Amino acid sequence: MNNTIKILLAEDEPSLGQIVKESLETRNFEVFHVENGEEAYKIYKEEQPAILVLDVMMPKKDGFTLAKEIREENSTIPIIFLTAKSQTKDVLEGFSHGGNDYLKKPFSMEELIVRIHSLLNRVEKIKDVEKIKIGNYTFNYKKQTLELDNISNLLTHREAELLYNLWQQKNEVLDRTFILKKLWGNDDFFNARSMDVFISKLRKKLKKDENIQIVNIRGFGYKLMC
Template sequence: MSNKIKLLLAEDEPSLGQIVKESLETRDFKVFHAINGEEALDVYNQEQPEVLVLDVMMPKKDGFTVAKEIRENNKSIPIIFLTAKSQTKDVIDGFQNGGNDYLKKPFSMEELIVRVHALLNRIHVKKNQENITLGNFNFNYTKQTLSFNNESELLTHREAELLFHLSEMKNEILDRSFILNKLWGSDDFFNARSMDVFISKLRKKLKKDPTIQIINIRGFGYKLMC
């Protein structure tokens, strides 16, 4: 039992919730099932799960609200949204409220399990690389801070995610389409413009060290040089 992964499932459809719960429990998960947003927050505080699977449309508090409240105190817990919505804006809203991934209903249990394990592995890697040296900067992913000498600046969740992926591919090309789909949900024109804005913000934050550059590789992506 102690080796089981603690997972909070917030799903207000009883039949679907029970199916997902039982399926996950056969795969070494210990599942806590909540049927609305307020109950999800109560269960989260009591059980301290390792991963969250949140339905977007729930009574009392929706999944976005639950994620946003949890993100105020926990920046690293993996969050997957379950949604029947397919609009790009809804997907973007999910990421902006702290989601790491999303699944559109109907979905297969195999896909959900693969995505949960992928996020858990990714968080494990990030924890092992909590403090990342970039030239004369220290980037703390967990605390979302960027420090230069004795000055520390707080990054937004999106800025921290983008800088982490750039640092993972330091001196190599970070594929533009990959990062757009990963952080914005799609690689359409409007999301690409949004990412360009975030790149500009990171460039301004890093300009104190002239040895660091974020280069635009036209048609391919970005390269963090340091």
């Protein structure tokens, strides 16, 4: 039985793409390397990889656009962006288009491999979660939707992950450092600012039920009260 895991690698720098491909292939991955977004989408449809590693700046179709298109038909496939950009707005744009993680160039292969395994393990653990009641809202973790009064809103992957973890600890404090390391990879200031933005977005999406609050417990983390 073939136990290799398929990875779609979209990287327009041939030398870097070849290095990453060869390194991953020594770790039991089957790597499909392409150099533009249009070819990446074609290979995605043909090969149905388990995870995507996408350069942001690519010819014909950039990584953000490609991820957005794929997210419209697949809400769970892990997506890692490779980018030379590291400004908060750039990273948030990546997450808003369905990215799960990002690596700033230059990066180490070991770090990329750790992040790939982390995302694959997270997907493996996702079961058919029943619809979750949060106040008057119905949260479908697997489909990444939040429904109220028969109106369904689609959450980004990061929003769904954050809300699910808040719900698991509802009415208790969700440790800030723990969730930053779990979802963002580390708890540095840059990622902490990113998480604060996502908390604000969730508050807005839950505001129609006055009995729901996401409270900031200064110095410790957040608490979902419902």
